[in-house]
Amino acid sequence: MEVNASGHKDQLKRQYGIIALCGLALNIDNAWVALGGSVTIAIANGGAPGVLYELIVACSYYAVIGACIAELASAIPSSGGVYHYASITPGPKYGRVLGFFAGSINFFGWLFDFASITQIVSNVAVQLYAIFHPDMVIEAWHVYIAYILTTILITLTCLYANRLIPLLQDMGLTLVLGGGLVTIIVLAAMPDRHASSSFVWKDFVNSTGWGNGVAFLTGVLNGAFTIGTVDAITHLAEELPNPERDLPRGVFAQVGLGFLSAFFFGIALFYSITDLDAVVNSNGSFPLAAIYHQATGTKGGTFCLLAIVLFSLLICLVGTLLTCGRIWWTLARDNATPLPHFFSKVDEDLSCPVPATLLCAFLSLCLGAIPLGSSTAFTVLAGSFIILTSASYAIAIAPNLFTSRKYMPKGPFHMGTAGYYVNAAAVLLIIFFDTMYCFPFALPTSADTMNYNSVILVGITVLTAIWWFIKGGARYEAPKAVERYLKQWS
Numbered sequence: 001m002e003v004n005a006s007g008h009k010d011q012l013k014r015q016y017g018i019i020a021l022c023g024l025a026l027n028i029d030n031a032w033v034a035l036g037g038s039v040t041i042a043i044a045n046g047g048a049p050g051v052l053y054e055l056i057v058a059c060s061y062y063a064v065i066g067a068c069i070a071e072l073a074s075a076i077p078s079s080g081g082v083y084h085y086a087s088i089t090p091g092p093k094y095g096r097v098l099g100f101f102a103g104s105i106n107f108f109g110w111l112f113d114f115a116s117i118t119q120i121v122s123n124v125a126v127q128l129y130a131i132f133h134p135d136m137v138i139e140a141w142h143v144y145i146a147y148i149l150t151t152i153l154i155t156l157t158c159l160y161a162n163r164l165i166p167l168l169q170d171m172g173l174t175l176v177l178g179g180g181l182v183t184i185i186v187l188a189a190m191p192d193r194h195a196s197s198s199f200v201w202k203d204f205v206n207s208t209g210w211g212n213g214v215a216f217l218t219g220v221l222n223g224a225f226t227i228g229t230v231d232a233i234t235h236l237a238e239e240l241p242n243p244e245r246d247l248p249r250g251v252f253a254q255v256g257l258g259f260l261s262a263f264f265f266g267i268a269l270f271y272s273i274t275d276l277d278a279v280v281n282s283n284g285s286f287p288l289a290a291i292y293h294q295a296t297g298t299k300g301g302t303f304c305l306l307a308i309v310l311f312s313l314l315i316c317l318v319g320t321l322l323t324c325g326r327i328w329w330t331l332a333r334d335n336a337t338p339l340p341h342f343f344s345k346v347d348e349d350l351s352c353p354v355p356a357t358l359l360c361a362f363l364s365l366c367l368g369a370i371p372l373g374s375s376t377a378f379t380v381l382a383g384s385f386i387i388l389t390s391a392s393y394a395i396a397i398a399p400n401l402f403t404s405r406k407y408m409p410k411g412p413f414h415m416g417t418a419g420y421y422v423n424a425a426a427v428l429l430i431i432f433f434d435t436m437y438c439f440p441f442a443l444p445t446s447a448d449t450m451n452y453n454s455v456i457l458v459g460i461t462v463l464t465a466i467w468w469f470i471k472g473g474a475r476y477e478a479p480k481a482v483e484r485y486l487k488q489w490s
Contacts, residue, residue: 025250027172028232028319030117031258032180032265033309035226037120039269040280040287041379044442045219046212047205048195048270054216055266058223059259061429065390066230066255068397068426070248071419073234074411077243080330081234082106082396090399091407097468100476102395103331104464106231109388110324111360113229115367116381117320118154121313122146122368123286128306131289131299140372147368154317155361158325162351165318172315179308180261186305187268191295200270209443217436224386224433227258231389232319235326239351248413324360329353335477338467379441383453387434388460394430397423 035055042051069082078084083106087099125146130136161168206215233250237243272295273279282290288309292302332343343355367381374380400408401423415422438454468476 025229025233025254026176026257027169027312027315028323029227029229029254029258030176030312030316031226031262032176032183033312033316034117034120035222035262035266036269036288036291036309037123037286037313038222038225038382039266039291042219042222043205043276043280044207045215045222047203048200048266048273049202049204050206050216050219051222052200052263052266052270054220055223055226055259055262058220059227059255059262061426061433062224062227062230063255064422064429065393065397065426066251067415067422068400068419069230069234069393070251070413071411071415072396072400072408073231073237073247073251074244074413075409076411077234077237077240077247078330079235079238079326080334081231081237081327082392083327083330085396086392086399089396089403089405089408091403094399095407096476098395098399100336100468101461101464102392103327103336104467105388105395105460106392107324107327107331108460109385109392110320110327111363112367112381112388113385114317114320114324114360115364116225116385117313117317118147118150118364118368119143119371119381120286121150121310121317124306124310124313125150127286127289128303128310131303131306144368144372148365150314150317151361151365151368154314154321155357157318158321158357159350159352159354165322168315168318172312172319175308175312175315177257177261179312180265183305183308184265184268186301187265187272187292187295190297190301191272191274192297193274194271195273199273200267208441210439214436214439217433218439218441220433221383221386221437224390224437225382226262227255228386228389230255231393232323235323235330245412321357321360325353325357328359329356332356335475336471380452380456383437383451384456387437387453387457390430390434391457394427398427401427 035051039051042054045051046054072085072089073081076084076088080087080103083099083103086102087095089095090098122143123146126138126142130138157168158165204212206212208215208218210218230251233254234247237247240246269291273291274294278294279287279290289302289306292305293299296302296305328337328343329346331337332340334340337343343359344353345355346353370381401420405419405423434457438451438457440449440451442449
């Protein structure tokens with residue numbers, strides 16, 4: 001029986017070409033929309049110039065990380081992504097345990113990302129209704145009802161419309177790029193007056209209580225949330241005809257085009273603000289609507305611009321749930337999850353790991369209820385996504401460096417001796433910025449401004465360690481790909 005790079009036979013249809021793959025990468029990233037969705041949180045860490053310069057920093061270091069992920073994906077094109085990379089790069093002695101932890105941490109990171117994006121979509125949906133109902137006072141339960149309906153819609157799409165997803169991603173690519181361009185043009189052309197260049201580029205506004213340096217570095221989290229999905233398409237490796245060559249192209253397209261779209265959108269967005277206080281204190285938890293209203297001066301214009309955000313994010317959610325479900329399915333195939341025989345099942349007619357996808361949807365519904373009691377829940381979910389996924393990258397990249405890169409086979413994209421320096425830079429950057437992202441959001445610290453990202457990271461690591469001792473020593477099987485690649489090396 002012929003097996004793929006993961007060590008398993010193909011169970012999913014290889015239906016994504018390079019255009020659909022790039023569309024999927026950009027749709028999952030959805031950089032300019034992510035920037036707009038979290039802009040009022042980030043604006044406390046430096047105002048408009050802080051957001052723009054923090055985005056540049058985030059995209060620069062994610063380009064370094066992306067190069068490492070692209071090289072690994074080219075060498076080991078498996079749906080396990082960093083789970084399989086971390087199982088191979090340390091060698092036979094430590095690969096089993098490090099891969100186990102990398103897979104678990106990466107999964108929870110993507111689960112939090114799915115929940116945070118669903119939260120943005122729910123806020124947009126409620127805000128669209130509120131545009132024509134100005135007396136409405138938006139409550140947390142309104143958003144959660146929208147959250148439930150959105151999750152159901154996305155889950156049904158992933159389960160029963162899989163054959164249409166490549167076409168949907170092509171449409172999403174058009175919407176992300178075309179809709180972004182239309183939005184930028186409208187924001188640049190329509191306002192009666194624009195903000196000053198000083199407001200956009202120079203006036204560093206720090207309302208966090210930290211010094212400007214710390215405020216800036218912790219604010220890079222917003223830029224990271226905008227661009228930090230570099231491993232997303234690697235989890236679709238078993239659905240590509242030529243993953244060794246196409247995955248690196250998709251990773252670099254996501255980082256490059258994501259940065260350009262977010263940066264130019266951010267410039268146009270900030271120039272269209274005429275009353276920042278009205279934006280920060282607007283009705284509801286999606287103040288981008290207030291910026292759009294200031295720019296267009298009409299309810300109809302605001303509605304149309306928000307509709308672009310809504311539809312592009314819905315397509316983004318499809319790709320994100322695909323990624324999340326396939327990570328859990330891949331772990332289950334190797335007996336790394338509870339009920340592995342159940343969660344490793346694939347409906348080959350639907351080309352979907354149905355139990356794994358349904359589990360992710362259910363867990364997301366549970367996470368979506370958190371904002372009913374905590375106003376800072378979105379920030380924590382977004383931050384945890386970045387910290388957990390980047391930590392999983394480090395678990396795969398660092399051993400590759402410490403073993404002199406000898407266990408990693410060479411794929412079509414290989415950095416050669418430059419890979420040592422790129423790997424080292426990626427690991428150091430991840431450690432530094434993940435530490436900064438654990439600082440409290442503001443001083444003095446209170447329950448509302450406390451940063452629970454470090455607690456979540458430790459909690460997920462401890463939970464994984466407990467499961468390792470319950471499962472790892474006895475029944476966990478290292479990925480089937482490990483033995484194959486190590487045998488090739490020897």
